[in-house]
C-alpha cells in the first residue's frame with residue numbers, strides 16, 4: 001500500500017500544481033506574505049516549508065548568521081530576518097531570487113540574496129544556522145523549475161551538498177527536512193560517506209505523511 005501511495009503521490013501533486021498554480025500566488029505565514037511565481041517551489045501545497053517555519057519560529061536568532069540554502073519563495077529567510085538574524089538567501093532559480101528581492105522590500109527586511117549552485121559562491125563563509133529543504137526525488141531535472149523537486153538520478157544534489165558543506169563553509173547548526181516519501185536511508189548513507197550523521201530532531205506527521213528534520217552531526 002505504501003509503495004502504491006508513493007507512486008501516485010508525485011504525478012498527482014504535479015497535476016494538482018498545474019491546475020492550481022498557473023500564475024503567481026500569495027503565501028502567508030504569521031503576517032509575512034510572499035508572492036510565489038509558478039516556476040518557484042510552492043509552499044502552498046506542500047508541508048515542508050510550513051514545518052520549517054514552525055521549527056524556526058521559537059529559535060533565538062538575534063545577530064545569528066543564517067543561511068537558507070535553496071530559498072525558493074524565501075519566506076523562511078524573511079521570518080529569520082524578522083527575528084533579527086543576518087540572513088543570506090541562495091538559490092539557482094533566478095526568478096525565485098528576483099521575487100524574493102521584492103518580497104524582502106515589502107516585508108521591510110534586509111536579506112543578502114545570492115545566486116549560487118549549492119555552496120559554490122559561499123566559499124569561506126561561516127554560519128550559525130543553515131536551513132535546507134532539498135529536492136529529493138531521484139530523477140534528472142529537465143529545467144530550473146524541476147530542480148525544486150528532483151535531486152538527479154543518482155542523488156547528485158546530495159553527493160555535492162555533503163561534500164561542499166564540509167569543504168566550502170563552516171557552521172554551528174545545519175538542519176534539513178526530509179519526508180518518508182523519499183529514500184532517507186540512501187541520503188543518510190551519502191551523508192555518512194562524507195562523515196556527517198543525520199540525527200532526527202523532529203518527527204511530524206501531517207496528512208498521513210511523516211516528515212523529519214535532521215541535524216547534521
Ligand SMILES: C[S@@+](CC[C@H](N)C(=O)[O-])C[C@H]1O[C@@H](n2cnc3c(N)ncnc32)[C@H](O)[C@@H]1O
Nearest residue numbers: 041049070071072091092093117118133147148
Ligand atoms: C524544495 S525547494 C525549497 C524552497 C524553500 N527553501 C522552501 O522551504 O520553501 C528546493 C529549492 O532548492 C533550490 N535548488 C535546487 N538545487 C539547487 C542547487 N544546486 N543550488 C541551490 N539551490 C538549489 C530549488 O531551486 C528550490 O528553490
